[in-house]
Amino acid sequence: MGTKAFLSANEAAAHGVRLARPKVISAYPITPQTTLVEKLADFIADGQLDSKYMMVESEHSAMASALGVSMMGARVFTASSSQGLLYMCEMLSYVSGARHPVVMADANRSTATPWNIYGDHRDAMAMRDSGFVQLYVESGQEALDTMIQAYKLAEDPQVMLPVMVNLDGFTLTHTYDLVDIPDQDDVDRFLPPFQTKMKLDFDNPQVLCGTIGPAFHTEGRIQQCEAFEVAKKKIAEIDAEYAKMFGRSYHGMYEEYKCEDAEQVLVATGSLAGTTRVVVDELRAEGRKVGMIKLRSFRPFPKEFFASISGKYKALGVTDKSISFGFDGTIYGDVKASMYGNCGTKMANFICGLGGRDVSKDMIVEMFDVLQNLSDGKSEDEVQFIGKRW
Amino acid sequence: MKPKRDLDFKAPASMEEIPFGASFPAGHLVNPNSGYRTFAPKFDYDKCIHCLFCFVYCPEGAISKEGEKLTVDMDYCKGCGICAHECPKKCISMVKEGE
Amino acid sequence: MAIVFKDLPDEELIYGQKSCQGCAALLAARLTMKVLGKKTMLACPACCFAATTSVYPESAVFVPNVVTAFPALASTLSGMAVGGEAMGLDDDVTYLGIGGDGGTVDIGLQALSGAAERNENILYICYDNEAYMNTGVQRSGATPYGASTTTTPAGICSKGCDNTFKKSLFEIMAAHRVPYIATASTSYPKDFMEKVAKAKAKKGTKIIHVMAPCPTGWGYSGEKTIEIGKMAVECGLWYLAEYEDGKYKLNMEPKEFKPVETYLKAQKRFKHLKEEDFKRIEGYRDADWERLRRLVQM
Numbered sequence: 001m002g003t004k005a006f007l008s009a010n011e012a013a014a015h016g017v018r019l020a021r022p023k024v025i026s027a028y029p030i031t032p033q034t035t036l037v038e039k040l041a042d043f044i045a046d047g048q049l050d051s052k053y054m055m056v057e058s059e060h061s062a063m064a065s066a067l068g069v070s071m072m073g074a075r076v077f078t079a080s081s082s083q084g085l086l087y088m089c090e091m092l093s094y095v096s097g098a099r100h101p102v103v104m105a106d107a108n109r110s111t112a113t114p115w116n117i118y119g120d121h122r123d124a125m126a127m128r129d130s131g132f133v134q135l136y137v138e139s140g141q142e143a144l145d146t147m148i149q150a151y152k153l154a155e156d157p158q159v160m161l162p163v164m165v166n167l168d169g170f171t172l173t174h175t176y177d178l179v180d181i182p183d184q185d186d187v188d189r190f191l192p193p194f195q196t197k198m199k200l201d202f203d204n205p206q207v208l209c210g211t212i213g214p215a216f217h218t219e220g221r222i223q224q225c226e227a228f229e230v231a232k233k234k235i236a237e238i239d240a241e242y243a244k245m246f247g248r249s250y251h252g253m254y255e256e257y258k259c260e261d262a263e264q265v266l267v268a269t270g271s272l273a274g275t276t277r278v279v280v281d282e283l284r285a286e287g288r289k290v291g292m293i294k295l296r297s298f299r300p301f302p303k304e305f306f307a308s309i310s311g312k313y314k315a316l317g318v319t320d321k322s323i324s325f326g327f328d329g330t331i332y333g334d335v336k337a338s339m340y341g342n343c344g345t346k347m348a349n350f351i352c353g354l355g356g357r358d359v360s361k362d363m364i365v366e367m368f369d370v371l372q373n374l375s376d377g378k379s380e381d382e383v384q385f386i387g388k389r390w
Numbered sequence: 391m392k393p394k395r396d397l398d399f400k401a402p403a404s405m406e407e408i409p410f411g412a413s414f415p416a417g418h419l420v421n422p423n424s425g426y427r428t429f430a431p432k433f434d435y436d437k438c439i440h441c442l443f444c445f446v447y448c449p450e451g452a453i454s455k456e457g458e459k460l461t462v463d464m465d466y467c468k469g470c471g472i473c474a475h476e477c478p479k480k481c482i483s484m485v486k487e488g489e
Numbered sequence: 490m491a492i493v494f495k496d497l498p499d500e501e502l503i504y505g506q507k508s509c510q511g512c513a514a515l516l517a518a519r520l521t522m523k524v525l526g527k528k529t530m531l532a533c534p535a536c537c538f539a540a541t542t543s544v545y546p547e548s549a550v551f552v553p554n555v556v557t558a559f560p561a562l563a564s565t566l567s568g569m570a571v572g573g574e575a576m577g578l579d580d581d582v583t584y585l586g587i588g589g590d591g592g593t594v595d596i597g598l599q600a601l602s603g604a605a606e607r608n609e610n611i612l613y614i615c616y617d618n619e620a621y622m623n624t625g626v627q628r629s630g631a632t633p634y635g636a637s638t639t640t641t642p643a644g645i646c647s648k649g650c651d652n653t654f655k656k657s658l659f660e661i662m663a664a665h666r667v668p669y670i671a672t673a674s675t676s677y678p679k680d681f682m683e684k685v686a687k688a689k690a691k692k693g694t695k696i697i698h699v700m701a702p703c704p705t706g707w708g709y710s711g712e713k714t715i716e717i718g719k720m721a722v723e724c725g726l727w728y729l730a731e732y733e734d735g736k737y738k739l740n741m742e743p744k745e746f747k748p749v750e751t752y753l754k755a756q757k758r759f760k761h762l763k764e765e766d767f768k769r770i771e772g773y774r775d776a777d778w779e780r781l782r783r784l785v786q787m
Contacts, residue, residue, distance in 0.1 A: 023575035026568065052571050057603030061564035064557065064600065068532070068568020071555055074575050076568075094558050099411030160411070198413050200530050200553035200569065205416035208555040211544040212412050215401070219408040390405055393504045399546060409545055417551035419505040426510055442494040446678050447715050449508070449516035451501035470510035471712030484712075 002186075002246075007179045009172035012140035013079075013105050013165065014039035015179070016147025018049045019187040020103075023074035026054035026065040030084040031117050032169040033107040037079055059084040063091035063102070070100040071208050073199035075151065078102065081169060082109035085123045089130065095162050096131025096224070098209045099198065101154030102162040104132075105147070108270065108321075109169040119169030121269070121321035124298075125330040131224060133163040133231055134298040136270040138277075140177045143167050145248055148187055152238050155194050158230045166298075168271040182246055190245055217355025218388055228300040235297055253297035254305060258284060259313075262291030267318040267335060269295045276319075295331065306338035346374040352386040363387050392454060392463045395419045423450070427469030429484035435459050437481035444473035444482060490686040492679050497523050506549035508541040511711025513675040513701035513718065514616040515541065518587050520678055521614055524685040527552055529583045530569055534562040534597060536589040537623045538616070562588045563601040567609040574610075583612055583689055590617040590631035593698075594656045601696075605665035608693040612685075615658060615696070618703035626706040630656040633726065634773060635766055636758045638706075643761040653773055658698045660784075663732045667694040670732040674700040676718030680729055680740060687733075700727045708757020720752040725774045728781060737784040749774065 007015070014036050017025070025044075027037040043049035056062045062078045069076040080088055085106055095102050106124050110116040124134055135150065137143045143165065150163040167173055200208065212220060236252030243249035255273075258280050259265055268276040273294040283290045291313075295302075309316075318336075320329025327333055340347060350367050353359045363386045370380050399420045402408050431444075438460065445453045445460065452467040453460055474482040502522035508515040514537050522529065531554040533539045539556045542549040557565035563586060570584040588597060593615040604611060620638050621627040627640040632650045637643035641650040662670045668691045673681040681699060688695035702718045704711040721727040725746040731738045750767045753759040762770075 024568070024571055026571075052575050054567065054571055055607070056564060056567070057599060057606070060560060061567070061600050061603055064561035064564035065568030065571070067557070067561075068555075068565040068570075069572035069575070070568075071565075072569055072572030072576050072578075074572040076572070090558050091561060094561075097412060099413075198411060200555065202528065202553060205551065205553045206413050207416050207543045207545075207548045207550065208411075208413045208553075210409070210412050210414055210548070210556055211539070212409060213544065216408055216545065219402070219405060220410075220412060223405065223408060223410065391499075392501060393551065395505075401546070412545075414545050414548065416548045416554055417502075417504075418546060418548045420546050423505065423507065440495075442497075446494055446497070446520070447516070449512050449519065449714070450506075451504055451519050454499055455495070456499045466505055468510045470714075471710075472511055472714055475712040476715050 002180050002182045004178055004180055006176050007140055008035060008174055008176050009137070009140035009143045009167045010036035010107065010174070011039050012144040012179045013147050013167060014043065015181050016144040017077050018043050019182060019184060020148055020151045020191055021049070021075065022051055022077040024052045024054060024069040025077045026056055026062045026069065027078050028056055028059045028062045028080070028084060030059070030081045032109060032119070032173045033079045033081040033084070033105065035173065036105055036107065059088040060091060063088040063095060066102045067091060067095050067098070067100055070095070070102050071200050073194070073196050075194040076102055077104065079105040079107065081107040082111050082123045086111060086126060089127060092127055092130035092132055092162070094209065099160040100162060101160055101194070103147070103150045103154050104162070104164050106164050106166045107169045107173045108166050117169070119171050119321070121166070124164065124166050125322035127164070128299065128330065131161070132299065133161050134166060135163065136166045136296060136298060137172070138271060138273045138294065140172065140179045141248065142250055143172065144179060144181065145242060145246065145250070148191055149238050149242055152191050153231060153234055156234055159227050159234055161227050161231060166270060171271040186245060190242065212355070214356040214358070218357050218385065221354050222385055222388060232300045232302070250296055253300070253302040255294040255296065257292040257294060259291035259293065261289055263289040263314040265291045265293055265313045265316050267293045267295055267316065267331065269298065269319065269321070269331065272319055272321070298331065301334050301338070303334070303338035306335050310339040347382070348374060348380060349383040350386045351383065357387055359387060391456070392452070392466065393417060393419060395422060395465060422465040423468050424465055427467060427487060429469045429471060429486055430464065430467065431462055431473050431482045432485045433460060434481040434483070437479045439479055441478060443476050443478065447472050447476050490683060492524070492682040492686065498526070502527065502551040503542070504549055504551065505547070506541040507547070508537060509705045509711070511704045511714040512537070513703065513714050514538060514589065514618055516675045517614065517616045517681070517699045517701050520675070520682055521585070521587070521685050522552070524682050525583050525585060525689055528579070528581060529585050530554070530573065531585045531587065532557055532562060532566045532569060533587045534592045535559040535623070536592050537618070538587050538589070540623050559592055560596045560600055562586045562592060562597050563604040563611070563613060566611045566613070567604045567607065570610045584610065586611060586613040588613070588615055589622070590615060590619060591621045591629035594630040594658050602665065605662055605667045605694045605696070608667060610692055612688050612695045613697070615698045616701040617698060618701050618706060620706050622703050622706045634770055635753070635762050637761060638758070648766065649758070649761065654777060658696070659730060659732065662696045663737070665694070666735070667696065668692070668733070669695040670697070672698045672700070672728060672730050674718045674722055674727060674729065675702070676715045676722065677729060684731070706758070708760070709755055713755070717752070717755060720747070720755065723747045724749045724752045725778060726752060726770070730781065737787060739781060739785055746774070
């Protein structure tokens with residue numbers, strides 16, 4: 001039935017990691033991630049967790065060694081924040097392209113300059129295109145639960161994507177709340193040991209992270225995109241399965257809170273969803289028709305959902321703890337893009353030229369033909385890979 | 391026995407055959423290296439004392455010592471000439487391809 | 490363990506790679522694998538070795554292997570070794586890293602330092618061709634004085650590379666007190682392979698820094714790779730040494746160095762050097778050897 005404890009979100013996340021039983025933890029300290037990795041060291045020192053702990057000399061090495069561990073077929077965990085995450089950046093792309101289900105926590109913190117140790121989402125948003133699934137949590141409880149769900153998602157044979165669980169620096173990482181800690185036996189039933197064929201194995205010698213030239217590069221990227229599409233379904237399914245077993249649900253990729261008859265709705269992420277939830281309740285008590293959409297999964301992004309609510313509310317606000325300089329807040333740009341259907345111009349997205357594949361004149365003609373079809377009222381897939389083999 | 395080329399290799403014909411996560415079989419040779427070669431080593435076996443310098447120094451590992459005589463895998467000899475240059479008995483000569 | 494050529498396995502575990510003719514880097518890898526055998530997990534970073542062995546659908550490495558990021562050889566390899574232990578793999582598996590000089594003494598040094606300080610159970614082989622050869626012969630921290638590279642071209646105002654010494658991986662790693670470090674040369678294959686065998690038998694971090702002449706980057710004809718490597722050792726611009734159990738040892742101490750001029754003049758990268766430069770290089774060499782001899786006496 002589990003136990004209850006008064007924990008910070010970092011400590012709660014550490015319990016989630018402990019319950020997922022990673023074989024190896026590799027990490028480098030950075031505020032405000034430290035209390036999470038310290039707690040894991042405590043668990044190992046106390047015999048509560050049977051893991052090897054690599055105290056590496058940098059974040060780059062933390063993710064590189066996590067890749068090395070994962071390539072041996074072992075479950076692994078790492079965590080970072082801010083500058084540390086940026087320093088890891090090269091290895092994030094490496095891990096995701098190689099489809100290794102590394103799970104990490106990011107104790108979200110701003111990035112210099114100005115030097116600042118406090119929370120915003122500029123670190124994780126800078127990793128938007130790294131190929132990591134990005135989940136954001138609202139509370140310590142959600143941090144613990146999401147950590148376990150993250151492994152289930154990452155290691156799903158149809159997904160095989162690395163996952164970053166984001167918890168707001170200080171606002172969550174260093175504030176305490178009462179948290180339910182599930183029993184190990186139950187978690188073991190929910191999350192079986194990691195099994196993979198894509199590992200360094202004397203019985204089946206493979207090259208991992210090899211070089212793939214223009215001839216087949218695009219198709220590998222399409223596989224990655226497809227995995228993100230699968231992840232959209234799996235996030236909801238895993239959350240539902242978790243709810244059945246542990247009695248707590250986070251509604252999959254997003255949650256609509258008091259949106260049914262709402263006129264003004266705010267999109268919120270991470271700890272901000274907790275605050276917004278309270279404000280919605282208060283304003284509702286005053287008779288105002290407000291609601292909240294909590295964005296739990298930033299990558300994959302629930303664009304179909306946002307497209308479906310286009311025109312539903314009188315006004316929709318989007319909160320962003322990051323800016324894409326020269327444009328808008330990062331999430332706002334995505335929400336707007338998802339809802340573009342109202343803009344009057346038919347649009348399509350052509351992805352091409354990946355990994356050096358040539359984009360020929362014929363392909364450009366193909367794109368114009370798609371636009372012609374759209375102009376003639378025919379339907380076309382919105383996002384198309386041009387020049388793909390199949 | 392030197393590793394052999396996979397003469398039956400066919401490039402992926404569907405998404406299922408694309409190397410997943412850039413992983414693919416180790417020790418898999420498709421194209422020969424004979425195209426590098428302008429000169430090919432020719433052994434004068436009468437002079438060979440089997441010192442194996444050529445076998446050891448060959449960067450390709452193209453020389454085999456398995457049989458009675460040293461042999462060269464002409465699929466993978468690049469014709470660099472190290473074997474001839476290092477042979478203490480000068481029993482290897484580099485002969486222009488096709489001559 | 491004495492290496493006898495006739496007892497070496499005929500089986501090749503690095504084969505069919507696409508390096509230049511006469512490439513000593515790939516020779517170093519091949520000889521290493523002759524000693525280590527099939528129970529080896531191999532990692533390499535971006536370098537000539539990676540570019541010539543692991544481009545789909547070709548793989549010239551006949552054991553499980555991985556191509557990792559440029560700065561990440563020692564860290565990825567550490568993860569493999571720790572992961573292998575966690576997964577209960579046999580104790581006698583060798584976790585082998587093969588990286589170039591730039592990937593080792595420059596961009597990969599931090600990760601290697603971390604791995605060595607933690608004394609991870611890895612064997613790290615740095616093949617030194619004295620510049621970033623894979624990207625087209627740019628200067629690295631291991632490029633010697635006077636070498637013309639594409640980023641230190643010799644010209645009216647330039648003598649080529651102005652490093653007064655090659656960054657000493659040997660001494661840097663000795664400062665980490667790891668169980669075993671050696672320098673070697675592909676021109677002395679028996680010495681090199683015996684060092685690999687010695688390293689294989691030890692637990693902890695082992696590092697071998699092997700000189701690997703590069704016909705393309707150094708400017709000499711491919712058949713001379715072994716000869717050039719010997720000349721480097723004979724004139725004292727490279728040395729064969731070991732650090733083991735806290736002690737330094739020189740494996741070969743020429744009574745009298747051959748003139749550096751002969752070695753340097755055999756390579757296009759040094760062709761602009763003059764008599765005064767040879768003197769200067771001999772000065773650097775003598776200072777280096779004085780250090781080495783002091784270390785041996787420690």
